[in-house]
Amino acid sequence: MSRKKWSIFTAIILVLSLVISACGFGGGTEDASKDTLVLTDKNEPPNLDSAKSTDQVSFQILTNALEGLMRLDKDQKPVPGIAASYELSADKLTYTFKLRDAKWSDGKAVTAHDFEYGWKRALDPKTASEYAYILEPVKNAMEYNAGKAKPEDVGIKALDEKTLQVTLKAPSPYFLQLTAFSTFMPQRKDIVEKFGAKFALEAQNMVYNGPFSIDKWEHGVSIHMVKNDNYWDNKNVKLTKAEVKFLKEESTKVNLYKTNKIDFTEITKDFADAFKSSSERFVLKESSAWYLEFNQREGIFKNKKLRQAIELAIDKKTLTDQVIKTGSVPAGSLVPLDIQANTNQKFREVSKDEVKYDPTQAKKLWLDGLKEEGISPSEKIDLLGDDTTSAKDQMQFIADQLHKNLGVQVTVSPVTFKERLQRGKDGNFQILFSGWGADYNDAMSHLDIFTTGQSYNRGKWSNTEYDALIKKSKDNPNFEERVQDLIKAEKILIDEQGIAPLYYRTRLSLLKPYVKGAIWNTTWGFWDFKDAYLDGK
């Protein structure tokens, strides 16, 4: 080779090696080692600031890296976490938590002040937290969040290093379990202030008081966690390492699952049939109900018979089993299956729902309704919903059912999630296919949305008796009576056909059989792997 050629060749090699070294591949993806639990999620957490987090990915990491006053056991019941014990005043308004001797990962003690600071920081309007409303049961919390009260008026007070007093605005049967949730985690003032805007954006920009601490956060790739030796209950933590990888493409995840590179992945209906009889198929329960909302501001669905006809004309069993295929259960009502009525019973056990499907009756009601409204049977109706593949299939199925059983032409309008919210809010729809996931484990989370004037009540269904029952239940100290009232209210919603319930949603996943002891949180939908272990990976 001539000298000129040599110099060009050398230059190319130099550039190439520069690029290679600049990439810094990182080392997070060496073969899943035998002692690491490897999970997957679609996206990485936007940040890990417990006061700000809004998504399940963050909730999952935070629940395992931090610990609140309580922790939820396998039956989703609150058990002592950082709080060793608590007392509730006779009027059910004041909780006094006694903290145990617990440490942060940097060796400092976890104090009641850390809780007061973390909670109030979430409420501080300057924090701009999109989940602060979860602190709603606390006295003056919402007022402070809206800038209408001072921080010292909020019912959160550290009496001393080890005692936290929380005053509620009304008796709440679900407050205790909320203290296990991310927004209720303690935060260290010195750490938050030290890192400022960069707090909780990197693994080393935060401290941990939970079973695991974050060892490495490779953006866009994975979060790697190791057992936290400073955790108060570390003798009961068997798992030494866990990793959450961020991957979007489903077939990729299935490939990685098959080659044992990951231990868990969610799957959609595309893979539901392929793993139909697999013992590794795992249904992820969640407290989410899906239903049709009718626009009752104006138009034909002010007529109750027409609303009833719609629900009766849809075969929900076929919808869940043949169209959705990811384990969802046909619904006859609103409150999802895993919501508790009290400590021992689920709401759906106390108040059974009835799944209806009656095409003959539906057709009759439809024609009667049309006559009452003086509308021609050739009237078209529009169904608005999300534009995911699954939502589109479901809407198409619903449209076919309505066409077959009622003889009505239905147009299907799939739009993006953000647009669905916007059009729902503006009332720019006829029938809206939507859903609601619980914010806390209580029927109120679902029932509250259909009160008059509530912005999430997109169809503007309104019933005074319903409103009165919900209002009463918000500060009723008699929890047994409260459950009965909520049951009554839900019956009114369903009997009056405020919505047409479709199904209680679940998701489908693959989980390696050697993963034992991990707890799936049915309210917020994530894994708590404090008690997990790998049996023969």
Add this chain to the structure above:
Amino acid sequence: MLRYTLKRFGLMLLTLFIIVTVTFFLVRMLPGTPLANEEKLPAEIREQILEQYGLKEPLSIQYVKFMGNLVQGDLGMSLSQNGRSVNELLSDRIGPSAFIGFQGIIFGLVVGLLLGIIAALRRGTWIDNVASATAVFGVSIPNFVLAGLLSYWIGVKFELLPPALWGGYEYTILPSLALSVYVIAQVSRYIRTEMVEVLEQDYIRTAKAKGLSWSKIITGHALRNAMIPAVTILGPLTVNILTGSLVVENIFGIPGIGNLFVDSIMVNDYTTVLGTTIFYSVLFLSVTFIVDVLYGVIDPRIRVSGAKE
């Protein structure tokens, strides 16, 4: 030549300005806001947070502010990833994208070139036919299908290479390969056609008559002339690699810019959408610019006509 280069450069800046402006206003027409918990956030608090993000100001003022920062190279803060700047997000993601893209192009060029030359020299034989078939296959098969097949067969069935993820050099091979097939196909077709034509030119016969060795004729005379069209398609090919990487990155779970782009659109992260668009545009425009200039270097005729302008 200088005037030609400067003129191209000016046009490039103008194009970029138009792209940025149009994108800025288009992205605001997406329904909804960048808030993550838009569905459940109480209306009052929602307004308060938007105010803090500076999204309540008139759009024209936001635009002026954005352009002001852009001129200083600041793309602003991400709206979905609180506390991270778009510059930071892009620089985090640029390495993997650049690596698989670059490797894909280099590999594609080398293989395409060889394939094209061999096919031209062995015109009409089975080698030529195989090369043609490869080219047709490469152009017609979408790279996401190819990526899926590669991941499944080489990654899962034969377990020769990792089916996905990002962790070491072996993780870059399949994605680069998936991206390079289109390049191979295009380059080999162009080179073959041009070579066949060039080999019949008089100056090749002259060179042969002078007694030059066959290999000297190919590298010194034939290839250099046949390369010109290959350079012209380098621009479109790079763009193809860029757009292809959106999908390929997803399939192989690579933490690249394509991934970031898709995510930011889904969550209405205006600043990140804009930042990524600007990044892609700059890259695309620079490639086109470089190709234009390179073209002049390789083909003196262009240089001359450019100077006349």
